[in-house]
Amino acid sequence: MSEKAWKELEEKCILCKNCKLCETKTNTVFGTGDKNANVMFVGEAPGEQEDLQGEPFVGASGKLLDKYLTVIDMPRQSVYIANILKCRPPHNRDPLPEEEDACIEHLRQQLKLVDPKIIVCLGRVAAKRIIKPDFKITAEHGKWFEKGKYLMCAVYHPSALLRDLSKRKEMLSDMFEIKKKADELNK
Numbered sequence: 001m002s003e004k005a006w007k008e009l010e011e012k013c014i015l016c017k018n019c020k021l022c023e024t025k026t027n028t029v030f031g032t033g034d035k036n037a038n039v040m041f042v043g044e045a046p047g048e049q050e051d052l053q054g055e056p057f058v059g060a061s062g063k064l065l066d067k068y069l070t071v072i073d074m075p076r077q078s079v080y081i082a083n084i085l086k087c088r089p090p091h092n093r094d095p096l097p098e099e100e101d102a103c104i105e106h107l108r109q110q111l112k113l114v115d116p117k118i119i120v121c122l123g124r125v126a127a128k129r130i131i132k133p134d135f136k137i138t139a140e141h142g143k144w145f146e147k148g149k150y151l152m153c154a155v156y157h158p159s160a161l162l163r164d165l166s167k168r169k170e171m172l173s174d175m176f177e178i179k180k181k182a183d184e185l186n187k
């Protein structure tokens with residue numbers, strides 16, 4: 001896809017005033033990584049460090065995500081990473097449904113441009129919005145869902161793994177399965 005389309009979409013997000021988060025953000029957090037990636041990771045919204053640096057998943061939870069990506073031999077620069085919301089909700093609260101509604105079209109456009117084979121939702125909020133509204137992260141993380149042309153799954157949000165170390169083993173297993181599936185689809 002053309003650089004022009006990417007630039008236009010990023011500018012649209014930077015100038016966006018579709019919800020009130022544009023009034024409190026420091027930076028727009030658009031997305032990062034390989035624009036032709038086969039695997040796209042989607043979180044819910046930028047946190048404090050992301051807001052300050054303008055990049056998704058660069059705080060403590062992002063560093064943990066990087067470790068998992070390195071272990072499964074799928075480094076950050078080989079995937080695309082974005083959030084549903086491009087602006088930070090104050091005090092890291094969950095996105096409001098109306099904020100998700102206001103911003104989701106930007107993510108749809110990103111998906112169209114990247115055109116990945118696999119979408120991995122990072123955490124409950126993204127999974128509920130992207131996979132299904134009644135998604136249960138504890139019971140359904142690591143399970144595969146087919147939606148349209150995409151294969152989707154969800155894993156724990158890295159911030160949940162910072163709070164609860166007991167989830168890390170399941171996370172590792174899910175991440176290895178994602179790598180396996182991506183390799184199969186690339187054959």
Ligand code: SF4
Nearest residue numbers: 016018019022087103
């Ligand atoms: S969060 Fe999304 S919809 Fe709201 S102002 Fe930012 S870019 Fe626009």
